[in-house]
Amino acid sequence: MALNTPVRVPATGVVLDADVTVPPDARAVVVFAHGSGSSRLSPRNRTVAERLTADGLATVLTDLLTREEAGVDAVTAELRFDVSLLAGRLTEVVDWVGDQPGLGALPLGLFGASTGAAAALITAAARPDRVRAVVSRGGRPDLAGDGLPEVRAPVLLIVGERDPQVRQLNAVAATALPALPVPPVLRVVPGATHLFVEPGTLEQAAAMAADWFGTHLA
Template identity: 60%
Template sequence: MAFEHRERIAGLTESSVHIPVAGAARLDADLVKPAHAGSIVAFAHGTGSSRHSPRNRAVARVLQQAGLGTLLLDLLTEREERVDEATAEYRFDLQLLGRRIIAAIDWLNEHPQTAGLPLGLFGASTGAAAALIAAAERPDRVTAVVSRGGRPDLAAEHLSRVRAPVLLIVGGRDPQVLQLNRQAAEQLSAPHHLEIIPGATHLFAENHALEQVALKARDWFLAPGQSNSPDQGGSRTLP
């Protein structure tokens, strides 16, 4: 990975938390909150990943340095992860994953450290679809959504109900996902922008590509629906 910011952040509190979900299960998560955080961003990882995703953690660090709180969570329980590794039966269950993000949203709304804070969602790959499903189901709570190399097309039936501004970030050398994002953008009625990172492939492993993602995401969460980036052939429907 090309970069990771590790500067110490004054007043940062970090804690391991557990989010209850249906069936008496719970999800493991890491909550990081800078002092006087103005909002919180929940991360939805992609297929086969977890809250330990180094890419999401690098992005989260940039958000924390900007004064945003972050919640990185596992979307599956330990038992489900073991089953999924063998059968892959959960990783494309978008309704289940969407419900897990909704559970995290509701938990954040009640947790003493985060209750009442504006909430953003950052989704990668299939996690982006889960985030968009949750945004559609909790329109009064979600204030912004960012998708990194996402599959918003997998949430097609929910896209028209998303009210939060949506930033779709796709690598310029990821043509199939780029086309799927363009098609999904046409179904969004909320303010949205398709940001293309030139030269980047699906995992944004190229030099400085992930850093660009982090900075674009930071700016979007700080000012939802506002983008100073020139249109690069993608969708641009902003207020």
């Protein structure tokens, strides 16, 4: 049985809430970056995390905003698109994971949704020696801007068939990502809209993510 532990992660000027789940004999760790208006309690990302844990991967689900900031953002939506803020904090979470017994020596991947995908890609560019793989689900990789060409980790972009605008943004972003060490891959989940609420679509995305991490974090 996986051990789930609530923790508090220090970052610049704030402390972030996180949930760490470590299965027996974990072979890698995946840090989640939540997107627009979401949190570590997102049922969608928890579904993905449960699939990864079942495959032997530890997971770290972190709020990149404090409770107070999330309250402000719920009214103004001013922080959810502050990608530089989110990426800076995600990078600090990755550094924190590197200092944790039982996690620090494991290969590390990032899973980002919506604007969290941009934060994940910027962090991958900032920590090329630490981040070994990135998966984006319904993400906005275009918001990573100049960070895209600097990413050195293998990137999987998962989008819904019925999410045409985000599909196009991901297709364009894929052309800006380096082809080394492996070309970025764009996969479309049939019948899925942006939030993957259609029956079976989120499970397909989770399986794709598990396969990608299983391959590139081995």
